[in-house]
Amino acid sequence: xVQTTITKVSTxxxxxxxxxLRKELxxxxxxxxxxxxxxxxxxxxKIAKPAIEKRFKEITSKLQKAAKETGFxxxxxxxxxxxxxxxx
Numbered sequence: 001x002v003q004t005t006i007t008k009v010s011t012x013x014x015x016x017x018x019x020x021l022r023k024e025l026x027x028x029x030x031x032x033x034x035x036x037x038x039x040x041x042x043x044x045x046k047i048a049k050p051a052i053e054k055r056f057k058e059i060t061s062k063l064q065k066a067a068k069e070t071g072f073x074x075x076x077x078x079x080x081x082x083x084x085x086x087x088x
Contacts, residue, residue, distance in 0.1 A: 003018075003020065003021050003024065005018050005021070017044075025046055026046075027046055031046060031047075032046075032047040033045065033046055033047065034046075034047055
């Protein structure tokens with residue numbers, strides 16, 4: 001669905017993308033947009049994250065959950081890394 005609206009530029013140069021448009025385009029906080037400007041025209045396009053990045057986050061979130069459930073900490077991980085490096 002094509003949607004047009006008027007928005008303003010803040011004193012910091014920020015532009016608010018209307019809520020309905022963000023919803024339709026599935027634009028969320030921290031998403032990246034490609035911005036192209038020429039003369040009096042600005043075009044923004046959402047940059048889709050590669051599928052591998054999404055899959056990596058899915059896998060690591062499961063690992064983080066498992067680590068939390070077992071009580072495994074960053075300190076434990078650092079100790080294991082140091083032990084492995086010492087063996088080399």
